[in-house]
Amino acid sequence: MRPLLTVRSGLGPYEVVRVPSFEALVAAAGPPERTWFVVDEGLLRARPDAFAAVAPERLVPLASTEHTKSFEALGPLLDGLLGSGVRRDARLVAVGGGICQDTVGFAASILMRGVDWWFAPTTLLAQADSCIGAKTSINLGARKNQLGTFNAPSRVLLVDGALLTLPADQRRSGLGEVAKFHLLEGEASWGWIQERLRWDDVGLLDELVERSLTIKRRYIEEDEFDRGVRNLLNHGHTFGHAFEAATRFAIPHGMAVALGMCFAARVSERRGLCSPAHCDELLHVLRPLFHPFQHALADASGEELLRAMGTDKKNVGGKTYAILTRGPGRMEKTAVDLAGEVAPLFGDFVRWVA
């Protein structure tokens, strides 16, 4: 294992390391009788050999669907884990993307008041963003991400070559979050990343992952529980989540975030916070990451969009908040007026990004 960085969490520090293969991950994970692997089922199909050393009763396949990370689906998963012998001294090893992280991280939070867990992210989104920061999000019926806990894995393991097998669209989606981190960082980083949002160069992706985690770490070490500066990481998310919901998740998350950043820029421009030129530059850089998925927005109902923004977790005191921008590195959290300010911009926006 090669250490990459340490996150100094208030709940204890944890390391991000690189491991050479899934087989090495299995070998490193601890005594077989106390270790359970919860693995994305697509990965299991693609690499059946990689987990051959794990006993079948300790190998749990997980579908990458929104239903998987629902409160309703957690009952049978927890029951299966307890039935196969999970006790307080167990370790769960999650191998997969964000849904796998949310599901296993949440399960580890509530099994016997907390069991140890590791996370090996296998998507670009999970490697470059969600794997650090300790957030888990769970759906309850139609209420997306309204349940969850703060629970960091005790170790994050980036498996060499894991991104190689990803479909190109998944890598493009992940680059949406990578772009966001570099935009948050300021002019220099934003300039640097513009030439490097390429999803076909896996060596470069590893570098982008490390830079993104290094940026994100600063925010979460300063504000682990999301009461202040960490909110800025949600740039693009108030609108992005609404784009996902209103299109019934036809737009992959990172692409929706890229679209959300473009929309936040339009709202900001209308307020006079940033220039039209910045909006155009943003669209020019980000459009290759989401095209043609933005077309799904043309069918989205404006009403559903408003409702989705209105139920965002960041909203308190009856207000809706978004992260607006004055340009690279100059974001701010602000209350927005959904009906009077945001909704009227939507039609123009859809035509602009088309």
Add this chain to the structure above:
Amino acid sequence: MRPLLTVRSGLGPYEVVRVPSFEALVAAAGPPERTWFVVDEGLLRARPDAFAAVAPERLVPLASTEHTKSFEALGPLLDGLLGSGVRRDARLVAVGGGICQDTVGFAASILMRGVDWWFAPTTLLAQADSCIGAKTSINLGARKNQLGTFNAPSRVLLVDGALLTLPADQRRSGLGEVAKFHLLEGEASWGWIQERLRWDDVGLLDELVERSLTIKRRYIEEDEFDRGVRNLLNHGHTFGHAFEAATRFAIPHGMAVALGMCFAARVSERRGLCSPAHCDELLHVLRPLFHPFQHALADASGEELLRAMGTDKKNVGGKTYAILTRGPGRMEKTAVDLAGEVAPLFGDFVRWVA
């Protein structure tokens, strides 16, 4: 509010205070539009006036049954809370016994990654024991207490007179845990409590509550997450939980703990750790707290009893642990042999306590 004591938790300190009435609790709990009351439904029936100031959509009645604190029942409760407007800045106020505490404390742990909550315990068990220590326990199907979190309320409020309306059996049951704390404390406390296990003197109960919390606080401040000395608070619980399960909860919790302490003493005596005289004294002091509920044990299946002990959360590495005793103030956590050591003593025990 009169402050009683502060618990210095690793997750932040919290206070135990006395308030003069339920009405005063409602008035103190914060802005009505951000405050939800989840109240034991027996209490609501007995004191409908006390919560008259709470808007109906923010007043949730809760049944005191094991089903209420199940993962299955939590879905509709969480859905109702979110549907009635709970957001990150909400406060949940739990008013009731241990089941209400478990349910609301767990819900507060996972709603939007944690919302604030207060707890006003209204049973002797909850006032003297569970209200501090931050544990929540949730059932999953037939798996009792296998899920949970560490989540302390931000404030514990003892309402004057709340214990007055309790049935005598509930007060007796609570004295089982009160007796346990004083036994853990050593000879002097054990001597002091023997004359005071009276469930008909509410002024005395208030004093016993304060002494019990003062003893418990030391254990939890030293070992919040139950990795060491705090285990000793489980004296009587490995066997007590099994007595509850094997009698399908015919024996109230505190009474089962009192019976569990007697059984732990018998196992200890057989090992030569304590004297027969100590066993007899223990039975003499504790029997008035549980009689005649011990008779339910005569019908319990020894097999179910063993299974219940075998699935205790304290068990790790395939071993079963219990807190045995060398006498007042001299408890120790030890692995026990269920089939060879514990089970053969059960028949004699049932006759001894009859």
